Amino acid sequence: MKLHNLLIILLAYLCWNCTNNSNTEKHQNSRNNIVDVQDKIVKIEMEENPVSSFAIPYIMDNFLIINDYKSPDKLIHIFDKNSFKYITSTGDRGEGPQEIANLGRIGINEADRIFYVTDHGKQKIFSFYMDSILVNPDYMPIEKIKLDNTMYPDTYDYINDTLSIGLFSKVLSNSDYTPIVAKWNMETGEVKPMKYLKHPEIERKRVSSAISIENNLYVECYWYHDLMTIGYLNGDFKCNIYGAKWNTKNSSENRHYRDVVFCKDYIVASYLGEKRIINGKGGGITVMNPTKFLIFDKNGDYIQTLEVGHPILTFCYDKENNRIIMNLDDEMQVSYLDLNL
Numbered sequence: 001m002k003l004h005n006l007l008i009i010l011l012a013y014l015c016w017n018c019t020n021n022s023n024t025e026k027h028q029n030s031r032n033n034i035v036d037v038q039d040k041i042v043k044i045e046m047e048e049n050p051v052s053s054f055a056i057p058y059i060m061d062n063f064l065i066i067n068d069y070k071s072p073d074k075l076i077h078i079f080d081k082n083s084f085k086y087i088t089s090t091g092d093r094g095e096g097p098q099e100i101a102n103l104g105r106i107g108i109n110e111a112d113r114i115f116y117v118t119d120h121g122k123q124k125i126f127s128f129y130m131d132s133i134l135v136n137p138d139y140m141p142i143e144k145i146k147l148d149n150t151m152y153p154d155t156y157d158y159i160n161d162t163l164s165i166g167l168f169s170k171v172l173s174n175s176d177y178t179p180i181v182a183k184w185n186m187e188t189g190e191v192k193p194m195k196y197l198k199h200p201e202i203e204r205k206r207v208s209s210a211i212s213i214e215n216n217l218y219v220e221c222y223w224y225h226d227l228m229t230i231g232y233l234n235g236d237f238k239c240n241i242y243g244a245k246w247n248t249k250n251s252s253e254n255r256h257y258r259d260v261v262f263c264k265d266y267i268v269a270s271y272l273g274e275k276r277i278i279n280g281k282g283g284g285i286t287v288m289n290p291t292k293f294l295i296f297d298k299n300g301d302y303i304q305t306l307e308v309g310h311p312i313l314t315f316c317y318d319k320e321n322n323r324i325i326m327n328l329d330d331e332m333q334v335s336y337l338d339l340n341l
Helices: 003-020 130-135
Strands: 025-027 034-036 041-043 056-060 063-067 074-080 086-092 103-109 114-119 124-129 142-146 151-160 163-173 176-184 191-193 207-212 217-222 227-232 237-242 254-263 266-275 277-279 285-287 292-297 302-307 312-318 323-328 334-338
Touching: 056 103, 056 312, 056 323, 063 103, 086 130, 103 151, 114 151, 124 130, 151 176, 151 207, 163 207, 176 207, 176 217, 217 254, 217 266, 227 254, 227 266, 254 312, 266 312
Parallel strands: 025 237, 034 302, 207 254
Antiparallel strands: 041 334, 056 063, 063 074, 074 086, 103 114, 114 124, 124 142, 151 163, 163 176, 176 191, 207 217, 217 227, 227 237, 254 266, 266 292, 277 285, 292 302, 312 323, 323 334
């Protein structure tokens, strides 16, 4: 091959590579730095108050808070986050004025030792004061705010009463919605969506999201597309990160990301990357859940894959102990992974 033609080919390749791996559009076709951490998973014994596979863990101060809408009476369970000793339960199921009809997610107010519980049935958020819960087994929450039934919070980081940032669901119809990362004023109810609403080639957006106040970032991980988006908390777009299975097909057949958190300066996301429902020979259905975490730096550059070896349902990050607390879909169930590997 003539040198001139070789240089043209090389230049074309370099231009293509820059286009596909720019600072704002990053294509990661290989994520093969895989570390098996199955033997590092530690089961948390919870015989005093077992929780279901629908449980979601949260960290507040020295407490592990688990909400579980499948619990028969008390819906929220509190443990010591260091010893995992059961402390108490709160949040009565029911239709009464201070009971919870349809349990949603929890927002954490660290400074005032309050956690906020969304009731989708009553379209309200209730305030739970931790200090009062610990001394009063019959504690009943206080109504914090009534929700707009056209835009309501899913997950959010509470900063103060006039500023929370999180993932909101904008109701489009009785059977459809679109998720939007937004700023929220609890006092006025005003919701201000971020400037970058969704990838222009994706028609039906379904995502999980996480916020990092320290890094001034938010991240969205798409369920049905191999895509992660990072933005700044002022609303500006930072970058899109595409995996090897990225395409614009509008289908829920495959599941890519499930949940995501910031762990200090890193982004940790549970990832499946294959069919989420498998039909058995006898007509049974198996729902697949991710068994691995993808680790990225705060710029979205891939670092490592942690193979957990157990189906991951939900998880949270315990910053003080630098560990991930997980609810798994097997006999291990509530467990943790120390990230000081």
